Amino acid sequence: GAVQGGNLQEMAQANAALTAPLGRLLAIAENYPQLKSNENFRALQDQLEGTENRIAVARQDYNDAVNRYNAYIRRFPQVLTAKAIGKGPREYFELQTPGAAQPPKVDFSK
Template identity: 60%
Template sequence: MKKWLVPVGIIVVLVIILSSGYNNLVKLSEGVNSSWSQVQNQLQRRADLIPNLVQTVKGYAAHEQDIFTQVAEARSKLAGAATVGEAAQEDQALNSALGRLLAIAENYPQLKADANFRALQDDLAGTENRIATARMDYNNAVQAYNTKIKVFPTSLYAGIFGFGPKDYFQAAENANTVPNVDFSK
């Protein structure tokens, strides 16, 4: 009678180990999803601030129509990004367009003095900090998840259960390039 206890015991221990590992992978995967959701929330917050900022600048710099179009197009593309990689690329394009928009203020001292513009600029700066924090949290969650699926013994069964690596939010290749702002036109 005791001969069957050893194989049953081994099976029970294996089931417990597998189920615990599976549950841990689910928690880590959901952590990545939650962190990505926070990145998207902050990107949306910034996208919601942009029309107000554009309208404020338009009041002072009506002839700068090209930059307003670029900001609107970049904002639209970021909203339509389907993957983490696309979001990173479109976010960089929006950052570049916003940088050019904010640089316009340097040519309009009365705009820089406008309380509404200053408040919007402060809100945008705060949102940029939130985005940076959310990106860092997302990448940390991805690192923990990707590490877990690659280490032994989890690597033996992670793929079987459909847990593959997640993409990091990475800056675009040209992120270190300073945008060229030319007001001579």
């Protein structure tokens, strides 16, 4: 898959494919008070929030590692050896969908 292959574009597409339907589900649930008050649905929402947080932390950790790597290969003498063995800067993981980093605002207290 995208994660094992390390293809950032594929990972970003997979992220968008997962988050868009979840946002729509939560938006639709706003129209169904009986669903919002369901204990299983609230547990699902809590799990989704936890998953979103873990993904955000992992994305930040990856980008921090890329930043350190890119800074490292720009210093002497690594700049010479990196070029000699064909290693260049890595790309940061960026979300393809604007606003995708922010989970949908859903209020289950109504």
